[in-house]
Amino acid sequence: MIVLTVAGLTLREAFRRKVVWALLVLTVVLLALSGWGFSRLIGLDTELGTLTSGEARLVASMLINLIMFGFSLIAAIGTAFLAGPTLAGEVESGQALAVLARPVRRSSVLLGKWLGLLTFGCGYVVLAGLAQLLVVRGVVGYWPPSPAAGLALLGAETIVLLTLALLLSSVISPMASGIVAVGLFGATWVAGVVGGIGGALGNEGVERVGSVSRVLLPTDGLWRGAMNAFQDPGALIQMGPEGGFPFLADAPLTPAYLAWAAVWIAVILGLTALSFQRRDV
Amino acid sequence: MATGTTAVGTAGGALDGLPPSPAVWCSGLRKRYGRRTAVDDVSFSVGRGEVVGLLGPNGAGKTSVIKMLLGLVRPDAGEVLLLGRPSSDPRSRSAVGYLPELFRYQPWLTAAEVLDLHVKLSRVDVPAEERRECLALVGLAERTGDRVGGFSKGMQQRLGLAVALVGRPELVVLDEPTSALDPLGRVDVRDIVLALRARGVAVLLNSHLIGEVERVCDRVVILDRGRVAASGTLSELLGQHEVRLRLGDVDPRVEERLRATGTLTRSGDWFTVALAAEDDGVTVPDLVRDLVGLGVRVHAVEPVRISLEERLLAVLRHEEPAP
Numbered sequence: 002m003i004v005l006t007v008a009g010l011t012l013r014e015a016f017r018r019k020v021v022w023a024l025l026v027l028t029v030v031l032l033a034l035s036g037w038g039f040s041r042l043i044g045l046d047t048e049l050g051t052l053t054s055g056e057a058r059l060v061a062s063m064l065i066n067l068i069m070f071g072f073s074l075i076a077a078i079g080t081a082f083l084a085g086p087t088l089a090g091e092v093e094s095g096q097a098l099a100v101l102a103r104p105v106r107r108s109s110v111l112l113g114k115w116l117g118l119l120t121f122g123c124g125y126v127v128l129a130g131l132a133q134l135l136v137v138r139g140v141v142g143y144w145p146p147s148p149a150a151g152l153a154l155l156g157a158e159t160i161v162l163l164t165l166a167l168l169l170s171s172v173i174s175p176m177a178s179g180i181v182a183v184g185l186f187g188a189t190w191v192a193g194v195v196g197g198i199g200g201a202l203g204n205e206g207v208e209r210v211g212s213v214s215r216v217l218l219p220t221d222g223l224w225r226g227a228m229n230a231f232q233d234p235g236a237l238i239q240m241g242p243e244g245g246f247p248f249l250a251d252a253p254l255t256p257a258y259l260a261w262a263a264v265w266i267a268v269i270l271g272l273t274a275l276s277f278q279r280r281d282v
Numbered sequence: 283m284a285t286g287t288t289a290v291g292t293a294g295g296a297l298d299g300l301p302p303s304p305a306v307w308c309s310g311l312r313k314r315y316g317r318r319t320a321v322d323d324v325s326f327s328v329g330r331g332e333v334v335g336l337l338g339p340n341g342a343g344k345t346s347v348i349k350m351l352l353g354l355v356r357p358d359a360g361e362v363l364l365l366g367r368p369s370s371d372p373r374s375r376s377a378v379g380y381l382p383e384l385f386r387y388q389p390w391l392t393a394a395e396v397l398d399l400h401v402k403l404s405r406v407d408v409p410a411e412e413r414r415e416c417l418a419l420v421g422l423a424e425r426t427g428d429r430v431g432g433f434s435k436g437m438q439q440r441l442g443l444a445v446a447l448v449g450r451p452e453l454v455v456l457d458e459p460t461s462a463l464d465p466l467g468r469v470d471v472r473d474i475v476l477a478l479r480a481r482g483v484a485v486l487l488n489s490h491l492i493g494e495v496e497r498v499c500d501r502v503v504i505l506d507r508g509r510v511a512a513s514g515t516l517s518e519l520l521g522q523h524e525v526r527l528r529l530g531d532v533d534p535r536v537e538e539r540l541r542a543t544g545t546l547t548r549s550g551d552w553f554t555v556a557l558a559a560e561d562d563g564v565t566v567p568d569l570v571r572d573l574v575g576l577g578v579r580v581h582a583v584e585p586v587r588i589s590l591e592e593r594l595l596a597v598l599r600h601e602e603p604a605p
Binding site: 002003006010013014017018094095096098099100101102103104105106279281282 | 352374376386400404
């Protein structure tokens, strides 16, 4: 009950603070621009001659990952900066005093916040991602092999990052928590790209950088799973499995990795609850 | 807990006479922030329906004590019971209203929505009409639909008061409730506290305005440097009288005689002697007789009643032993 009340309050904050409307405008602009860009792909003159519709679909399947990355980035930054102020900011401003003096468990308040942010972040990624897929289908005629799995993995990536941002915001200042969360997200992505290059060059040590970072912070691993779900299987054959191209993923995610991501989220949320429980407000 | 009616007529009947658990009971509260001790061995209680004032200078630990009572700050040591339940149990705060010193409410909500939120959080069924009355009581009847973000500080404090009152509390904790209010607002707060007492609601009031505390409180707890420097009912604390004398030809023997009566302070010709709480009717006449006997010229003898402010200052300056 308290969990749902707080979750509703968090969502209401996102609407009232015009976060949702700002994102909506940004997304509509991005969708329109990408629609225009994709329409230009067909009949595009390149050095190798004009792109056929089949080739255009192939390029579109790679570009779709690029744009999805953009959406996941918006969702990640958005939720990380919403999650930051939510705990540390409310404690700092004094807003938390009146709420926590009510007959509520702090863990319920935290879970409510998490649920609200999760609904917001995942809702955004899924809706914006779906709209993007429809735009590409309408313009180029490309439809990814497993769109539902891809969108779900994008959502999961957002959950990982917002959970991390919540943990950080329970121990450091609101602004710092947003910056650190987004910084770690970026660093893991770069580590993943470095690992991919290592794989392409056959250097195991460098390749391990990507694997280790994907275990420490599962955002990049989940993102790779999402890419694999969105991309045309033909693209991988065309580019070669060891291509190291950052917007193609070699293989779908293993169930073990998905289980690890779930455990990771639970552990981080548990740590946040522990830290929030002990915090003086 | 008193079980009143159920125990009537039983052989034991022992629970009959027991008073209900106090609204607040705390013992041995201690809190350190780094190397600084903010609260050191604080114990006191607030009875049901009693209004207790928490007084003390800045940094005395008043707000820390209040936050420990409400489970907002973890004490390093000590125990707290709120309305009979340990403060580690969230249900202990079911019937507690709190106006924090740092009053801030969701700026994107309207005043009515803030109240709705707190009614939900406190899990009490309060009809809409009662919520409106609560806002009207603090003077916000016209602003129920306005966003809190546009409120002045004084209006936010009034809203905080409504939030503290809305869940039908049995205990209300007010931390500096008039800090942002104009004189009219202060009178409103005083009336609200008196109305709460009349309804049997216990109030713990932390305020710098000693006059307010003196007017509404049954008992006072004075904190100084994290410790209870003095506590008691107003009559216990203020019952002490003083006598002011203007004397001429005073020698050491005279001062000795004055000191034998009570704590002595001197300012020129004027001597102030603190008297015991109970006036036995002979101390002052005997003193005057002895002074005359010692050859002193007695120009004036004036009885003085101590105000809470003077009493507070005396306790904080360690000019007299705490009762």
